Amino acid sequence: MTRRTRRRERRASVLLLVLFLMALTAPLLCMILDTHTTQIRCIHNDLEAKTAFFVAQAGVQDAMSELLLNSAWRAGFVAKPFPAGLGHTYTVTLADLGGGEIRVTSAARTAAGTTKTVVATLTGF
Secondary structure (H helix, E strand, C coil): CCHHHHHHHHHHHHHHHHHHHHHHHHHHHHHHHHHHHHHHHHHHHHHHHHHHHHHHHHHHHHHHHHHHHCCCCCCCEEEEECCCCCCCEEEEEEEEEECCEEEEEEEEECCCCCEEEEEEEEECC
16 A cells, blocks of 8 residues: 555545534534523523513502502502503503402513513402
């Protein structure tokens, strides 16, 4: 065998080794990227759900402050922005339960469309 032939055989074997390693690592890399994408989606969904919950809580707090100013107030709110400019809204309805109890229902909608509802029963009104 000549030197040239040996070099070609070495190059061919190195090329085969590199191709084998690429074929082995490509699916692994795809799985890692897919897992990372799924984690990002889960984090985004969790953030949206928590945002909707806290916006709904803000609606209940807003209704409580109105009731403290005027215990006869039952108008509620329709698509009130909170906080202003971000596109999140809440709608609050009030229902008398008798015996000085009021049910406050606050339905929130985030700018992305996620919704949550919080129901609170207030006494002493």
